[in-house]
Amino acid sequence: MVERANRPSALSATPGLAPQPQVTFSDDNSSVRAVLPTGESVTVLLHGATITSWTDASGSEKLWLSSSAHLDGSKPVRGGIPLVFPVFGTAPDHAQTASLAQHGFARSSRWEFLGKSTSESASGDGAADLSAKLDFGLSAAGLSEEAKGKWSFAFNLIYSVTLNRGSLTTSLVVTNDDEKAWDCQVLLHTYLRVKDINEVEVHGLDGAQYVDKVDGAKTKSQSGAVKITGETDRVYTPVANGPVTVAEGGKKTFTVTRDNLSNVVVWNPWTDKAAGMGDFSPKDGFKNMLCIEPGSVSGWQSLEPGDAYEGAQTITYHS
Numbered sequence: 001m002v003e004r005a006n007r008p009s010a011l012s013a014t015p016g017l018a019p020q021p022q023v024t025f026s027d028d029n030s031s032v033r034a035v036l037p038t039g040e041s042v043t044v045l046l047h048g049a050t051i052t053s054w055t056d057a058s059g060s061e062k063l064w065l066s067s068s069a070h071l072d073g074s075k076p077v078r079g080g081i082p083l084v085f086p087v088f089g090t091a092p093d094h095a096q097t098a099s100l101a102q103h104g105f106a107r108s109s110r111w112e113f114l115g116k117s118t119s120e121s122a123s124g125d126g127a128a129d130l131s132a133k134l135d136f137g138l139s140a141a142g143l144s145e146e147a148k149g150k151w152s153f154a155f156n157l158i159y160s161v162t163l164n165r166g167s168l169t170t171s172l173v174v175t176n177d178d179e180k181a182w183d184c185q186v187l188l189h190t191y192l193r194v195k196d197i198n199e200v201e202v203h204g205l206d207g208a209q210y211v212d213k214v215d216g217a218k219t220k221s222q223s224g225a226v227k228i229t230g231e232t233d234r235v236y237t238p239v240a241n242g243p244v245t246v247a248e249g250g251k252k253t254f255t256v257t258r259d260n261l262s263n264v265v266v267w268n269p270w271t272d273k274a275a276g277m278g279d280f281s282p283k284d285g286f287k288n289m290l291c292i293e294p295g296s297v298s299g300w301q302s303l304e305p306g307d308a309y310e311g312a313q314t315i316t317y318h319s
């Protein structure tokens with residue numbers, strides 16, 4: 001792997017040599033985009049450091065984004081990959097996070113774009129494959145007065161989004177910059193795009209315990225593949241750190257691997273919940289999405305002053 005930090009966009013031309021294909025980066029005041037020479041792309045909104053688009057080389061979208069999602073910072077984004085920190089859902093019994101909004105403030109805050117870099121590795125045919133990495137940061141200084149009032153600890157988040165041919169890696173490093181210890185939960189709220197939810201099976205969770213949030217938070221045990229036949233909201237704790245795969249019509253479409261994230265939330269709102277969400281469009285869009293959300297949410301990451309925690313996912317698509 002060769003790191004080439006902050007190289008200029010477009011083609012690099014060395015006199016006498018054919019121009020080498022380069023990653024194209026663009027950023028405006030609201031989002032950052034990287035496009036590989038082979039056509040794969042990722043777009044990250046500074047609002048929430050939310051990934052709003054991930055495409056393959058042909059431009060086919062891999063993530064689901066509501067057509068009425070708020071992209072102007074007025075609400076968390078419905079779709080793509082929003083970030084959940086420092087609390088998953090709400091935690092009325094956890095004093096430090098009890099007054100925070102659902103899923104915390106990371107998805108509602110404007111992040112700073114820290115920089116971009118390019119790496120190359122040999123591909124199967126001997127040519128170099130390029131990948132692009134985008135880094136974003138959020139600390140207490142970037143919070144709204146309201147969020148600061150509800151969570152007053154000093155912290156630092158670095159979120160890295162790495163686009164490779166065929167896969168996307170998202171990694172969050174959380175550092176406690178305070179003089180006091182604090183707890184947090186982290187989750188990568190990934191909305192995968194599917195063709196028909198009725199054809200979907202999720203593999204890799206067989207034997208896992210889960211909390212069924214649509215059945216009184218009962219603890220249950222998964223048997224076989226997960227099929228989505230109605231509102232589904234489950235917090236799985238897989239037995240091992242193996243991959244979770246999504247298949248459609250018997251064909252594998254996504255593989256999700258986790259690094260240091262012990263839970264997987266599987267969520268689909270189905271008809272009634274989708275109808276009740278003002279930013280969920282089209283209303284039958286639940287047929288085209290499935291949230292597979294790697295996270296650390298069934299307990300708390302307790303960080304002493306100066307401690308850091310890192311969790312990551314890699315999503316690979318199979319075409």
Ligand SMILES: O=P(O)(O)OC[C@H]1O[C@@H](O)[C@H](O)[C@@H](O)[C@@H]1O
Binds near residue numbers: 102265267
């Ligand atoms: O509407 P929100 O805040 O984006 O949350 C969407 C869903 O996010 C999931 O992670 C939760 O398990 C669900 O309970 C929740 O409904």
